[in-house]
Each structure stands twice: as structure tokens, then as C-alpha cells.
Amino acid sequence: xxxxxxxxxxxxxxxxxxxxxxxxxxxxxxxxxxxxxxxxxxxxxxxxxxxxxxxxxxxxxxxxxxxxxxxxxxxxxxxxxxxxxxxxxxxxxxxxxxxxxxxxxxxxxxxxxxxxxxxxxxxxxxxxxxxxxxxxxxxxxxxxxxxxxxxxxxxxxxxxxxxxxxxxxxxxxxxxxxxxxxxxxxxxxxxxxxxx
Numbered sequence: 099x100x101x102x103x104x105x106x107x108x109x110x111x112x113x114x115x116x117x118x119x120x121x122x123x124x125x126x127x128x129x130x131x132x133x134x135x136x137x138x139x140x141x142x143x144x145x146x147x148x149x150x151x152x153x154x155x156x157x158x159x160x161x162x163x164x165x166x167x168x169x170x171x172x173x174x175x176x177x178x179x180x181x182x183x184x185x186x187x188x189x190x191x192x193x194x195x196x197x198x199x200x201x202x203x204x205x206x207x208x209x210x211x212x213x214x215x216x217x218x219x220x221x222x223x224x225x226x227x228x229x230x231x232x233x234x235x236x237x238x239x240x241x242x243x244x245x246x247x248x249x250x251x252x253x254x255x256x257x258x259x260x261x262x263x264x265x266x267x268x269x270x271x272x273x274x275x276x277x278x279x280x281x282x283x284x285x286x287x288x289x290x291x292x293x294x
Contacts, residue, residue: 109152128165136246138162170242177201177210177238182250188282190218195249196241196281199256208238209276211262219289228292233261234284235269236277244281 114120131141145158153161182197193216200211212234219228236244268274277284 110154110157115153115157124161125164125168128161129168132165132169138166141165176248177241178251180252180255181248182252183245184247184249185244185281186246188218188285191216191282191285196245197256200258200262207276210236210238210241211259211265212236212241212281213256213259214281214285217285219285219292221292231285231288232259233265234277234281235262235265235275236281236284240278240280 110120128141128145131144132138135141142158142162145153145161177198179198179201182195185194185196187194194214195216196212196214198210198212202209202211214231214234215229217227217229217231219231221228265274269276279287
């Protein structure tokens, strides 16, 4: 029996929804749509928009949650130094990417050190732009929540940015931290700081 056999019913009851066969097939459908779009919201719309049956809101939340968990586990295996990732950017920075140049494990927490290019950060004089940030320390979870697709993986290890050594010294003194928010929110924070 294929997914389209399930689609003949208008409502999907909990027994059908929770069956391993339906779960496998609906997850395959959701993963297929995600691979086409790289957008969970679009997958959700696809699930709402299937005409032959009607998932309820809770069922769709469960599917999207499982899809995110599955993608996170897959991505987590692949995070490495030298990778350049596309991430969920601000509206005017769609070509911006994040490159991992170092990964630390400090107090059982993985900290990624990234650089960001192709930015449009306005400085306080509104005449000059900052288009590159050489060092941002970010938790692995915040990074995973930010990224979309792997753009490139250099075989040659990238040089460690100078900002890393400055940060590490201050961090070891207990006077610096690590970002736990998404990359685009970090960039907003940096822009606001420069504007003051």
C-alpha cells in the first residue's frame, strides 16, 4: 500500500497517523518536499494543501518536528572546520555565507568560530558598509538553527582569524561569552552596536 492509498480518506485518524507505514511514507513525502525547498514553512503548506486528505494541526506539527530532528541529526554529523554554509539571512543579504574556521569543546559545549561575508551592515555614519565579520563565537545549537545548505568544504584548513585569539584570552578571563542566537540576529546585534 502506498501513500496515495492513505490519501483516499478525508481525515487521518490517530490510529492511521501513528502506524509505522503511514509515518514512514508521510516522512518520505515531507523530506522530499524539504529537499526541493529547504524551507519548513513550505513543507507545512504542502502538508496542509493535499486535497485528498486532511491532517490536523497537531499531526502536521508532529511531522515538522520529526523532520527537523531528522535533519538536525544528519547535519550534526557533518559539521566540520572548513565548511561554508548558506544560512537564514537578513532580507538584504541573501548571498551571505558562514565559514567555520575553528571548533572548540569547552566545558562539554561545542563552540563554533565562524566568519561571515557578503554583509550589508551600515556603520553609524551611514556612508560606509561592513561586508565581512572575521570572528563570531556561536554555540553549535544556534548554528544548526541558522544553517540551510552546505555551500562548500575546503580541503585546506582555513586560517584562524585574529579575532579568535582576542576572544579566547578575554573568554578565559570570564569576560566574554558565546552567542546562543541565530546568525542573522547576531548580525542585527552587531549593526545596532556599531550604530551607537
